[in-house]
Amino acid sequence: MKRLKVSNNVIRRLPRYLRKLDELNAQGISRVSSSELGQQLGLTPSQIRQDFSCFGEFGQQGYGYHVPTLREQIGSILGMDRSYQAVLIGVGNIGHALIDNFCFSDWGFRLTAAFDVKPEVIGSTFNKVPVLSMEELPRYLDENPVNIAVLTVPKDAAIPVTRILTAHGVEAIWNFTNVELTEPNSSTIVENVHFSDSLLSLSYYISERIDERSARAAREARREK
Amino acid sequence: MKRLKVSNNVIRRLPRYLRKLDELNAQGISRVSSSELGQQLGLTPSQIRQDFSCFGEFGQQGYGYHVPTLREQIGSILGMDRSYQAVLIGVGNIGHALIDNFCFSDWGFRLTAAFDVKPEVIGSTFNKVPVLSMEELPRYLDENPVNIAVLTVPKDAAIPVTRILTAHGVEAIWNFTNVELTEPNSSTIVENVHFSDSLLSLSYYISERIDERSARAAREARREK
Known part of the structure; x- marks a missing residue:
């Protein structure tokens, strides 16, 4: 598939489209218009058409999109039809959960x-994934075509481990440490997972709800006077 | 602060603004223009001005934004200056990590x-947070003004626990279970945490990198002929 340079914001929306299309697929819905999709995702139909147009033409004017085809095409744009090799560094709570x-x-x-430094987990296997010693990491990276490292180490290990990863050819890091990885090779792709972003959206909606409720109570109090 | 109805997409961007402003603050930068902010966040200056205009006027034409003031105002819009009470349900790996x-x-x-069902964790305290038995949950919710529940239970417990939460007045759920909570009271605010969204963005950028590399290799091969 031909690639154009696509803005980061469009890329961020693609996984949301994908989830919605999986949902529609599961419901047996095979066709969807940009306005239906927009309504369900809180986007305008023109925004959706514009997003998809970055990758070529998916829909047909007046007929909407064919859900399974669109699902496949977005999956392919996101690289889901390739096979990437990943390793995980740091088998603490988050690492273990993943x-x-x-x-x-x-x-x-x-x-x-x-990979981990703790003797009690080295040598064990979780969900078919073997836990190796951190000392083995450099050689493992040299001998295997690892595309991405999932970084779930404690904060103070984040930078030193990142140096090992980039020195041994890892190009992408999925970073759960909340440490800003300014150190890596500038060409390293870093994706930070910020739990707080989603908690803050929730916080916004709770505040809005509480404000609406007080406003209503105030109006009612005035009316009763 | 007066509230207008603000689109979901704007709300989603506010935590990113907040993180960037914290970064600028930490660097001792006290003033930033919408074009500088836009460049650092991959947004257009007009997008940024438009986002902020939803909440009133923050900047001054030609002078940019005062970083600490803007940081405080966005924090306040997000409800960070209030105090919400939260409980966490399910002290497995993710729950424990949080x-x-x-x-x-x-x-x-x-x-x-x-709260948890496992006898071995009930009664313990992690990071000053006591773990109580699930059986105590309904009474706890009735006696305490809990605003939000962090849902980190196994998949099959997600819906039954959600029913208890909403029946006892919890209005917002931070959902880590990957289960679509269609069941709750329709007025419940649900924020789903989807790890895959961020992994898929990473996947996109790796694909792009690999494609660019093969294209370059192909061009060079042609040139050498």
């Missing part, structure tokens, strides 16, 4: 090994 | 209790 519960293979990733 | 590492109080939330 190994056990996150289905990497659903998204085109093979998680082939995890 | 209790230990996620600084709820930084974002205006007090995590006052966690």
Whole structure:
């Protein structure tokens, strides 16, 4: 598929489109218009058409989009039809939770090994993923075509581990450490997971709800006078 | 502060503005223009001005924004200057990781209790948060003004626990279960955390990189002929 330079904001919306299309697929819905899609995702139809036009023409004027085809095309744009090799560094709570519960293979990733410094986890296997010693990491990276490292180490290990990763050819880091990885090779692709972003949206909506409720109560109090 | 109805997309961008402003603050930068901010966040200056205009006037034409003031105003819009009470349900790996590492109080939330069914964790305290039995949940919710529940239970417990939460007045759920909570009271605010969204963006950028590299290699091969 031909690629054009696409803005970061469009890329960020593609996974949301994908989830919605999976939902429609599961409901047996095979055709959707840009206005229906927009309504369900809180976007304007023209925004949606514009997003999709970055990648070529998907829909047909007046007929909407064919859900399975659009799903496949967006998946392919996102690289889900490729197979990437991943390793995970740091088998603490978050690392462990990802190994056990996150289905990497659903998204085109093979998680082939995890690494830790703790003797009590080295040598064990979680969900078919072996935990190796951190000392083995450089050689493992040299001998295997690892595309991405999932970084779930404690904060103070984030920068030193990142240096090892980039020195041994890892090009992309999925960063759960909340440490700004300013150190890596400038060509390293870093995706930071910020739990707080989603909590703050929630906080906004709670505030709005509380404000509306007080405003209503105030109006009613005035009326009763 | 007066509230207007603001689109979901604007709300989603506010936490990113907040993080960037914290960064600028930490660097001792006290003034920023919408074009500088836009450049750093991959947004157009007019997009940024438009976003901020939803909440009133923050900047002064030609002078840019005062970083600490803007930071405070956005924090206040997001409800960070209020104090919300939170409970966490399900002290598995993810739940445990959040209790230990996620600084709820930084974002205006007090995590006052966690709940689980496992006898081995009930009665313990992690990071000053007591773990109570699930059986105590309904009474706890009736007696405490809990605004939000962090849902980190296994998939099959997601819906039954959500029913308890909404029946006992919880208005907002921060959902880590990957289960679509279609069941709750329609007025419940649900924020789903989808790890895959950020992994898929990463996947896109790796694909792009690989494609660029093959295109370059192909061009060079042609040139050498």
